Amino acid sequence: xxxxxxxxxxxxxxxxxxxxxxxxxxxxxxxxxxxxxxxxxxxxxxxxxxxxxxxxxxxxxxxxxxxxxxxxxxxxxxxxxxxxxxxxxxxxxxxxxxxxxxxxxxxxxxx
Amino acid sequence: xxxxxxxxxxxxxxxxxxxxxxxxxxxxxxxxxxxxxxxxxxxxxxxxxxxxxxxxxxxxxxxxxxxxxxxxxxxxxxxxxxxxxxxxxxxxxxxxxxxxxxxxxxxxxxxxxxxxxxxxxxxxxxxxxxxxxxxxxxxxxxxxxxxxxxxxxxxxxxxxxxxxxxxxxxxxxxxxxxxxxxxxxxxxxxxxxxxxxxxxxxxxxxxxxxxxxxxxxxxxxxxxxxxxxxxxxxxxxxxxxxxxxxxxxxxxxxxxxxxxxxxxxxxxxxxxxxxxxxxxxxxxxxxxxxxxxxxxxxxxxxxxxxxxxxxxxxxxxxxxxxxxxxxxxx
Numbered sequence: 001x002x003x004x005x006x007x008x009x010x011x012x013x014x015x016x017x018x019x020x021x022x023x024x025x026x027x028x029x030x031x032x033x034x035x036x037x038x039x040x041x042x043x044x045x046x047x048x049x050x051x052x053x054x055x056x057x058x059x060x061x062x063x064x065x066x067x068x069x070x071x072x073x074x075x076x077x078x079x080x081x082x083x084x085x086x087x088x089x090x091x092x093x094x095x096x097x098x099x100x101x102x103x104x105x106x107x108x109x110x111x
Numbered sequence: 112x113x114x115x116x117x118x119x120x121x122x123x124x125x126x127x128x129x130x131x132x133x134x135x136x137x138x139x140x141x142x143x144x145x146x147x148x149x150x151x152x153x154x155x156x157x158x159x160x161x162x163x164x165x166x167x168x169x170x171x172x173x174x175x176x177x178x179x180x181x182x183x184x185x186x187x188x189x190x191x192x193x194x195x196x197x198x199x200x201x202x203x204x205x206x207x208x209x210x211x212x213x214x215x216x217x218x219x220x221x222x223x224x225x226x227x228x229x230x231x232x233x234x235x236x237x238x239x240x241x242x243x244x245x246x247x248x249x250x251x252x253x254x255x256x257x258x259x260x261x262x263x264x265x266x267x268x269x270x271x272x273x274x275x276x277x278x279x280x281x282x283x284x285x286x287x288x289x290x291x292x293x294x295x296x297x298x299x300x301x302x303x304x305x306x307x308x309x310x311x312x313x314x315x316x317x318x319x320x321x322x323x324x325x326x327x328x329x330x331x332x333x334x335x336x337x338x339x340x341x342x343x344x345x346x347x348x349x350x351x352x353x354x355x356x357x358x359x360x361x362x363x364x365x366x367x368x369x370x371x372x373x374x375x376x377x378x379x380x381x382x383x384x385x386x387x388x389x390x391x392x393x394x395x396x397x398x399x400x401x402x403x404x405x406x407x408x409x410x411x412x413x414x415x416x417x418x419x420x421x422x423x424x425x426x427x428x429x430x431x432x433x434x435x436x437x438x439x440x441x
Contacts, residue, residue, distance in 0.1 A: 041311060041381065042311065042381030042383070042387070042390050073338075074335065074336070075335055075336050075338040076332050076333055076334070076336065076338070077332060077335075078313075078331045078332050078333075078377075078379075078394075080379075080392070080394050083392065083393065083394050083395060084394065084395045084396075084397060085326070085330070085331050085377060085394050085395065085396045085397070086397075087326070087330050087331070087332070087398075087399030087400075087401070087402070088332050088335075088399075089399055089401045090399070090400075103379070103392060103394070105311065105313070105379050105381070106311070106338065107306070107313070107331070107333050107335075107337065108306055108308035108309075108311065108312060108313075108337065108341075109283060109284065109285035109288065109306055109308070109337050109341065110180075110283045110306055110307050110308035110312070110341050110345075110347060111177045111180055111181045111182065111281045111282050111284075111305070111306065111307070111342075
């Protein structure tokens with residue numbers, strides 16, 4: 001990844017719980033059931049959701065992004081959940097599911 | 112170099128219906144000439160491409176803003192496809208570093224205006240397309256003035272209807288893309304475009320007759336500050352430009368022919384030069400309920416005060432709008 005150009009420094013997300021966005025060491029995640037694909041500027045990462053399957057739906061897109069990106073970028077990025085771009089104002093109210101795909105890409109101005 | 116003829120606007124020209132509509136049984140239908148049939152034969156041979164599709168493109172009025180790395184291939188393809196009236200706008204002159212990726216220009220053109228040279232070149236390639244150049248910075252005010260000048264016989268109480276069926280924004284200016292987005296939303300004009308830097312970019316296409324739940328550039332977050340601007344700093348990968356230009360043209364065809372199952376409004380393209388595979392993602396764009404541009408309660412540009420009378424009082428009229436506009440006849 002070209003980090004000089006790409007401000008989205010992808011921290012590889014080991015685990016995220018729906019409540020506090022912190023991993024729960026006592027609970028072993030099941031990667032194939034509770035993971036989603038996070039693609040940042042074309043590069044794929046796997047985010048593992050450390051939660052029971054019934055709780056995963058309470059994990060918001062914003063939580064996943066905060067956990068995975070370190071802090072939410074203030075500049076222009078677009079975020080798509082399963083090929084639908086989600087407006088920034090809806091990140092907190094949009095929940096993610098196991099096996100979802102999230103695409104983040106930097107919006108550029110060039111012609 | 113063809114002689115530059117000032118674009119002579121006649122009111123009747125600007126009031127001809129340009130939308131692609133179903134044939135009316137009583138009205139005589141325009142037909143392609145034999146020469147046009149021969150010229151466009153290879154696309155008329157395509158399955159599902161009929162003569163009325165070609166006529167629909169012939170009736171269209173399209174404005175391209177920015178005749179650079181994206182604008183050159185898009186203008187070239189649209190001229191080849193047979194867009195009836197193609198306007199090219201760019202205030203910039205050709206520089207040496209433009210030549211590798213801007214295929215409409217040659218070394219002898221350095222220092223000349225991009226839009227004018229591109230229009231000259233394209234008018235020689237397709238004699239059936241009416242091509243006009245504008246060596247101007249186009250913004251919503253320019254468009255409103257152009258609309259008003261074209262619709263001079265519109266009653267003073269009404270804003271002039273938009274002149275263009277479709278506007279394509281391909282400049283490198285974020286503010287311009289947003290401003291034209293706002294104009295198109297408020298004027299119900301179809302809007303397409305693309306943006307690219309280094310190895311990634313995206314294209315868009317919006318139309319008022321598509322799903323009303325579709326969003327706009329503001330909805331996808333494009334109004335936030337761009338982290339680091341432009342090709343001047345990061346360069347741009349030439350194959351990425353041609354890929355995006357092809358996607359824009361496909362979206363343009365879909366918009367002008369009003370294809371029922373239209374392509375996705377957004378394409379994101381990631382095209383590394385090595386070490387990885389190219390990626391093209393087709394993305395949907397639902398409207399942001401809080402969008403400052405296209406949400407139902409968003410404040411729009413003020414078009415109410417711009418009509419023929421206001422234009423007359425301000426000294427702007429069709430003749431001086433034409434000062435920077437050149438048509439390239441056969």
